[in-house]
Amino acid sequence: MIPTAFDYSRPTGVDEAVHALTDGGEDAKVLAGGQSLIPMLRLRFAAPSMLVDLGSVDEMRGVRDDGDALVIGAMTTHAEVLDDPLIRAQAPLIAQATATVADRQVRHMGTFGGSLAHADPAGDMPSVATALDATFEIAGPSGRRSVPASEFFVDYLTSALEPDEILVSVRVPKLAGWGTHYEKFNRVAQAWALVGVAVAIRRSNGTIDEARVALTNMSSTPVRAHGVEEALVGAPATDESMAAAGQHAAEGTEPTSDVSASADYRTHLATVLTRRALGTAAGI
Amino acid sequence: MTHISMTVDGVRYDDDVEPRTLLVHHLRDKLGKIGTVVGCDTSNCGACTVLMGGNSVKSCTVLAVQASGMDITTVEGLAGRDGEMHPVQQAFHETHALQCGYCTPGMIMSAVDLLAENPDPTDAEIRDGLEGNLCRCTGYQNIVKAVREAGETMRTARHATPETASAHATRDEVTT
Ligand SMILES: Cc1cc2nc3c(=O)[nH]c(=O)nc-3n(C[C@H](O)[C@H](O)[C@H](O)COP(=O)(O)OP(=O)(O)OC[C@H]3O[C@@H](n4cnc5c(N)ncnc54)[C@H](O)[C@@H]3O)c2cc1C
Ligand code: FES
Ligand code: FES
Numbered sequence: 243m244i245p246t247a248f249d250y251s252r253p254t255g256v257d258e259a260v261h262a263l264t265d266g267g268e269d270a271k272v273l274a275g276g277q278s279l280i281p282m283l284r285l286r287f288a289a290p291s292m293l294v295d296l297g298s299v300d301e302m303r304g305v306r307d308d309g310d311a312l313v314i315g316a317m318t319t320h321a322e323v324l325d326d327p328l329i330r331a332q333a334p335l336i337a338q339a340t341a342t343v344a345d346r347q348v349r350h351m352g353t354f355g356g357s358l359a360h361a362d363p364a365g366d367m368p369s370v371a372t373a374l375d376a377t378f379e380i381a382g383p384s385g386r387r388s389v390p391a392s393e394f395f396v397d398y399l400t401s402a403l404e405p406d407e408i409l410v411s412v413r414v415p416k417l418a419g420w421g422t423h424y425e426k427f428n429r430v431a432q433a434w435a436l437v438g439v440a441v442a443i444r445r446s447n448g449t450i451d452e453a454r455v456a457l458t459n460m461s462s463t464p465v466r467a468h469g470v471e472e473a474l475v476g477a478p479a480t481d482e483s484m485a486a487a488g489q490h491a492a493e494g495t496e497p498t499s500d501v502s503a504s505a506d507y508r509t510h511l512a513t514v515l516t517r518r519a520l521g522t523a524a525g526i
Numbered sequence: 527m528t529h530i531s532m533t534v535d536g537v538r539y540d541d542d543v544e545p546r547t548l549l550v551h552h553l554r555d556k557l558g559k560i561g562t563v564v565g566c567d568t569s570n571c572g573a574c575t576v577l578m579g580g581n582s583v584k585s586c587t588v589l590a591v592q593a594s595g596m597d598i599t600t601v602e603g604l605a606g607r608d609g610e611m612h613p614v615q616q617a618f619h620e621t622h623a624l625q626c627g628y629c630t631p632g633m634i635m636s637a638v639d640l641l642a643e644n645p646d647p648t649d650a651e652i653r654d655g656l657e658g659n660l661c662r663c664t665g666y667q668n669i670v671k672a673v674r675e676a677g678e679t680m681r682t683a684r685h686a687t688p689e690t691a692s693a694h695a696t697r698d699e700v701t702t
Contacts, residue, residue, distance in 0.1 A: 243567065244546060245546040249545065250528055252591070273589075273592075276588065276592065277587060280569070284567065293545065321581065345658025346582055346636065346640070347572060347587075350581040
């Protein structure tokens with residue numbers, strides 16, 4: 243099918259884009275890489291009156307070093323994220339998870355910010371941003387604001403962004419000295435995660451000082467596995483404590499059953515994948 | 527209607543399009559580039575793959591307006607001016623890397639994109655690099671073989687005669 247008709251605007255700056263979005267009214271929508279939106283337009287699941295294409299907003303592209311954090315422009319494509327030396331060095335968890343997103347063609351168009359704004363709980367970036375305690379920099383008609391990852395994901399395909407707001411960039415703290423890992427389970431190439439686990443762990447000698455664990459596709463938003471995190475603080479960095487902590491992975495989650503996996507199977511996967519991710523991140 | 531201008535297989539086109547026009551429909555229906563095909567309605571199969579600014583994209587999942595100002599290469603733009611096939615096309619032909627041929631234009635464009643980034647991929651890297659392209663006939667074995675052989679040909683050609691090889695060596699050059 244082809245999309246329903248819409249108006250089109252292609253601003254070159256953030257403020258201009260916010261104006262276009264406000265002028266476009268309630269049914270105006272942002273177009274980033276289009277890799278989630280265009281399939282939805284084609285199936286007519288979405289029928290916006292206007293698309294505001296951010297493709298020419300250069301200030302939203304690229305990765306910048308900002309002291310204790312990296313600032314990633316929302317329009318940086320997955321492929322650019324993968325190629326970026328700062329990301330590889332300072333945020334390897336993002337690089338590792340991005341390499342598992344879709345395929346080469348989709349990664350050439352799809353953007354880091356788009357995959358967060360889309361707020362699909364099966365997406366890989368939302369749980370990664372949640373594990374990294376990222377901050378979302380947002381522009382709207384009344385100015386700029388920042389939202390922590392813990393408040394950005396509201397529900398299935400619903401973020402804290404108002405209809406006339408734009409995600410401009412994402413601030414990711416550098417976790418110097420931490421070990422990180424993304425463990426994703428899917429059935430075939432190019433498929434979305436049945437379950438994914440993003441882990442960051444800080445240890446001194448043989449003991450875990452702090453751990454952050456976030457789950458992909460275990461609820462209507464990405465979720466932090468607090469039970470796992472609490473079980474790990476002060477625990478010895480051994481296989482046994484990873485396995486014991488992993489048992490808490492699915493606590494408080496609400497996984498769905500669909501054609502690919504039952505809720506019970508997802509619960510099982512969360513436990514196993516968390517144990518594996520913790521072990522790899524802790525280097526044991 | 528929105529005015530767009532793009533270069534396709536070395537020729538510049540200026541057109542007015544509805545913003546909802548998909549790039550693949552613009553290429554096929556307006557510009558007559560029917561070498562690029564549509565195989566699915568879900569952005570999964572990759573049959574519609576073209577190069578945009580040198581990078582592979584699924585042209586069914588790009589709006590024509592997004593491609594304005596860009597350089598597009600379709601499977602029709604790969605052969606040399608004298609009609610000589612691109613090494614990837616030649617390798618698909620020689621290793622029997624197609625049966626019905628429907629996935630082939632997209633497979634070839636993805637292979638060209640992959641080899642430009644990684645001229646000497648392992649079989650595992652070839653399979654991974656082509657994960658966005660589905661083939662329902664071949665079982666992929668001969669496709670992987672074709673990409674491996676095309677890579678070899680392109681590396682040897684580049685090594686032996688840099689001037690002549692350059693006609694085919696990189697995706698940037700085939701678009702000029
Ligand atoms: C075949 C296929 C397989 C895929 N597999 C995976 C996968 O395994 N894992 C995964 O994580 N993703 C996957 N994706 C999705 C991909 O990662 C997309 O890139 C991503 O979901 C959306 O990014 P985009 O830039 O294309 O956004 P778009 O499609 O342009 O936009 C998506 C939504 O977000 C809004 N939006 C986008 N950017 C902004 C912004 N800056 N400010 C405000 N709102 C904004 C849009 O209005 C729209 O509602 C897949 C996609 C396809 C087609
Ligand atoms: S037709 Fe474009 S991905 Fe199938
Ligand atoms: S040759 Fe028939 S789909 Fe690939």
